[in-house]
Amino acid sequence: MCWSPPHEEARAWLIGEMRGAGLETWVDSAGNTFGATGIRALRPEMPVVLTGSHIDTVPEGGILDGALGVLAGLECIQAITETRTRHARPLVVAAWSDEEGRYGSLFGSRAFCGMLDGAKLDEMAAVDGVRLVDAMASAGFDAHRAPEARVPAGAVGAYIELHIEQGARLEEAGIPIGVVETIVGVRRARVIFVGQADHAGTTPMDRRRDAFLASADYALRVREHVVTRGGRASVTNFGVVRVHPGASNIVPGRAELVHEMRDPDVAVLERLAGETASLAREVAGKHRVGVEIQPMSATTPALCSPRIQAATEKVCATLGLATRRLYSAAGHDAQNLARVTDSGMIFIPSLGGRSHRVDEMSDSQAIERGANALLHTLLALADATA
Ligand code: HGY
Numbered sequence: 001m002c003w004s005p006p007h008e009e010a011r012a013w014l015i016g017e018m019r020g021a022g023l024e025t026w027v028d029s030a031g032n033t034f035g036a037t038g039i040r041a042l043r044p045e046m047p048v049v050l051t052g053s054h055i056d057t058v059p060e061g062g063i064l065d066g067a068l069g070v071l072a073g074l075e076c077i078q079a080i081t082e083t084r085t086r087h088a089r090p091l092v093v094a095a096w097s098d099e100e101g102r103y104g105s106l107f108g109s110r111a112f113c114g115m116l117d118g119a120k121l122d123e124m125a126a127v128d129g130v131r132l133v134d135a136m137a138s139a140g141f142d143a144h145r146a147p148e149a150r151v152p153a154g155a156v157g158a159y160i161e162l163h164i165e166q167g168a169r170l171e172e173a174g175i176p177i178g179v180v181e182t183i184v185g186v187r188r189a190r191v192i193f194v195g196q197a198d199h200a201g202t203t204p205m206d207r208r209r210d211a212f213l214a215s216a217d218y219a220l221r222v223r224e225h226v227v228t229r230g231g232r233a234s235v236t237n238f239g240v241v242r243v244h245p246g247a248s249n250i251v252p253g254r255a256e257l258v259h260e261m262r263d264p265d266v267a268v269l270e271r272l273a274g275e276t277a278s279l280a281r282e283v284a285g286k287h288r289v290g291v292e293i294q295p296m297s298a299t300t301p302a303l304c305s306p307r308i309q310a311a312t313e314k315v316c317a318t319l320g321l322a323t324r325r326l327y328s329a330a331g332h333d334a335q336n337l338a339r340v341t342d343s344g345m346i347f348i349p350s351l352g353g354r355s356h357r358v359d360e361m362s363d364s365q366a367i368e369r370g371a372n373a374l375l376h377t378l379l380a381l382a383d384a385t386a
C-alpha cells in the first residue's frame with residue numbers, strides 16, 4: 001500500500017539498487033521514484049526513453065504485478081550500462097506511486113502527466129477513510145505539492161512498460177509476448193443505499209427498509225445488465241461492501257458499495273454509467289430506500305503508440321519470439337503516459353491467468369523472454385532506430 005512503512009522501505013531499497021547500478025536517482029513531489037543514466041532531471045532538450053511500473057500492490061496481491069516492470073527495467077538499464085552499449089538517449093526507469101488506486105487510481109503517473117486536480121487533493125481519501133494528505137505526510141510528502149511533478153512537455157521521447165498480462169489469453173494461445181494496443185478505462189463510484197435500521201426480530205418482513213437487500217438486488221441487476229447490454233469487453237465488480245450498523249440483530253440501515261466498471265471504449269462506459277445510475281434509482285424505489293451515487297474515479301481508455309508496438313514486434317521477430325496484439329483489461333500507468341509521449345506495453349503470460357491474488361505467477365522463462373524483449377526495445381527506442 002503506497003505511502004505505508006513497508007512501501008517506503010521498498011522505495012529505499014529500490015533507490016539503493018538503482019544507485020548500485022550507477023544510476024542517478026530522484027523522487028518527485030508525487031512520490032514517483034526515478035533512476036536515470038547520466039541525468040538528474042527530465043528536460044525537453046534531451047528527451048529520454050522511459051520504462052517502469054509500480055511497487056505498490058493490492059491487499060493480498062502477488063509479487064509480479066508492478067514489481068516485474070520496475071525490476072526488469074532496472075536490470076535492462078544496468079545490463080546496458082555495464083556492457084557500455086551505446087545509446088543516443090538517456091534511459092530512465094520509474095516506479096509510479098499509488099498505481100493500485102487507493103487514491104483514485106494511477107496517482108503518481110497522473111501527477112507526472114499533468115492530470116491531477118490540485119483543488120481536489122484535500123478531499124481525496126481511501127475507502128478506509130485515510131486522507132491522501134495524511135498518508136503522504138506520514139511518508140514525508142506534502143500532497144499539495146504533487147502537481148509540481150508534472151513533466152516538462154517533450155522531456156519523454158518514449159515509454160515502454162513490461163507487465164504480466166493478469167489474464168489467460170497469452171497462455172491459452174501459447175504466445176510468449178503480448179503487444180498491447182489499447183488499455184481499458186475504469187470507472188469507480190460509491191453507491192450508498194439508505195433505509196432504516198430496525199430490530200431484526202420484531203420488525204415484520206413487509207415493513208423493513210433493508211439497505212443491504214437493496215444493494216444486493218442492485219449488484220445482481222447491474223451484473224446482468226453489464227453482461228447482456230455492455231460491450232464485448234465490458235466488466236463490472238463490487239469489491240468493497242460495507243453495511244451499517246453491522247450487527248446481526250439489526251436490519252441494515254445503510255449499505256455502501258464501491259462499484260467498478262471497465263471497457264476499452266469510453267462511450268460504452270459513459271452509457272453504462274447512465275444506465276446503472278437509473279437502475280440504482282429503480283431498485284431504491286422498489287425497496288423503499290434512498291440511494292446516492294458518488295463518482296470516485298474515472299480513467300480514460302488509451303491507445304498505445306503504433307511506433308512502440310512496431311518496435312516491440314520488430315525486436316521480438318529478431319529474438320524469435322511470437323507476439324500477439326491485445327487489449328489490456330487492467331488499467332496501467334502507460335495509459336496516462338500516452339498523453340505525454342509514445343507509450344506502449346509488453347505483456348508476458350500469467351500462469352492460469354491468475355493475478356491480484358497471492359498465487360499470481362509467471363514462469364521464469366516467460367520473465368526472461370519479457371525482459372529480453374524490453375531490453376532490445378529500449379535499445380531500439382534509445383537509438384531512435386525503431
Ligand atoms: O486494477 C487494475 O486494473 C490495475 O491492476 N491497477
Ligand code: MN
Binds near residue numbers: 058065100356
Ligand atoms: Mn494491479
Ligand code: MN
Binds near residue numbers: 054065066163332
Ligand atoms: Mn499493475
